Amino acid sequence: MLIIYNPVAGQRKFHKLMPVAEQVLGDAGLEVTLIPTTEEAKSATKIAKQGALDGFEMIVAAGGDGTVNDVVNGLMQVEVPPIFGVLPVGTTNDFARALGMAKDPLEALHIIAGRETIKVDVGKADDQFFINNAAGGKITEITYAVKESMKNKIGRLAYLLSGISMLHKLGPKQVKIIHDTGVFEGEILLLFGALTNSVGGMEKLCPPAVLNDGQMDLLILKKVSPAKLLKLLAAIKAGTHLASEDVVYVRTKKVYIECEMSLNISYDGVYGGETPYTLEVLPEKLAILADVTRIEHRLQK
Structure with a gap:
């Protein structure tokens, strides 16, 4: 070993x-x-x-x-x-x-x-791989923007403090997302292509996720007001957010994402580049x- x-x-x-x-x-x-x-x-x-x-x-x-x-x-x-x-x-x-x-x-x-x-x-994006999730949107930058020294000093609180400092930057992005069962076009705050149920310490983000079924759980959070965003965060904690009209949830083997402006993506919390990109599942x-x-x-x- x-x-x-x-x-x-x-x-x-x-x-x-x-x-x-x-x-x-x-x-x-x-x-x-x-x-x-x-x-x-x-x-x-x-x-x-x-x-x-x-x-x-x-x-x-x-x-x-x-x-x-x-x-x-x-x-x-x-x-x-x-x-x-x-x-x-x-x-x-x-x-x-x-x-x-x-x-x-x-x-x-x-x-x-x-x-x-x-x-x-395992998830694949061009020549890169991920095993937990791929994520796009400004808020996802927290995962790779927090310095190791800060995490060592205050642990998970480092992510919370970084998130609060970024709230004023949470602008929506106009995207086109093609998946196995259709196309989504519109403004979003963030998206996840998840292989597991746990993202950012939230173990109820994708409750239906299965580790070995060859499917990716695609979650798209549409553009919402700050007040609605807070309600959605509470719903995520309770595991009831998938029923919200502001959340698109589908299961798919492949996803293609493009954006009129640049949209950063992270793989398992590591910076992975900008759109366009294609995500697929290797069963x-x-x-x-x-x-x-x-x-x-x-x-x-």
Whole structure:
């Protein structure tokens, strides 16, 4: 097993956990190699790709959603990717939440040591990949605009403070979105192409999402007033927003998005470029370490 870890993620959690990780996984009969990421862009992607080429049977991302995304992008560059694993030691850990991984890293280690696997879908956008969601709109810039140092100091509060500072910039965008069952044209505040139920720490954003059904849950939030936006945020917390007339919700295998002006997109919270772009689902592309009993309700029967 190769563990690729972000040494500064989640207030440097993995440094404290490292000796325990080696012991737990070693006791489970696993030979473990640890490699830290560096400040070089996409270093985890390069490490993961080389690890796959070197023949590691399992590659685990120890960090937050950015580290997870980088490692997935490395694994997807080989014909037959090794088994993937996630050790959640980041700030938000969206994909780990969707995967039912324990919030306690020690408990998550024991799940990884159990070696039980499921196959999950992977999203593709041109030459980039995502495993949790793709998102477009000004508010999504929060996820990659917050500095690592700020997250280490105040944790998830960093995202809230950044979000408040951006509220005055939340202008709508005129878009055209083509999906499997139709076309949407109009002004929007944001959109999500989600493979899981958890986005930005909100585990009810896409309640119907299934990890391995080959479908993407497309959510489009139309242009609304600030008062309506606050009501929608409350509805999201309650999980009732999909019934709103201001939300378009469809399930699709492919999405094409264009915008009259530039529209930024992020993949798993990492900046991914601007429109136009096409998103598609690669069904059950990765085998991943997980406790199936925790997520049976999120798997295709």
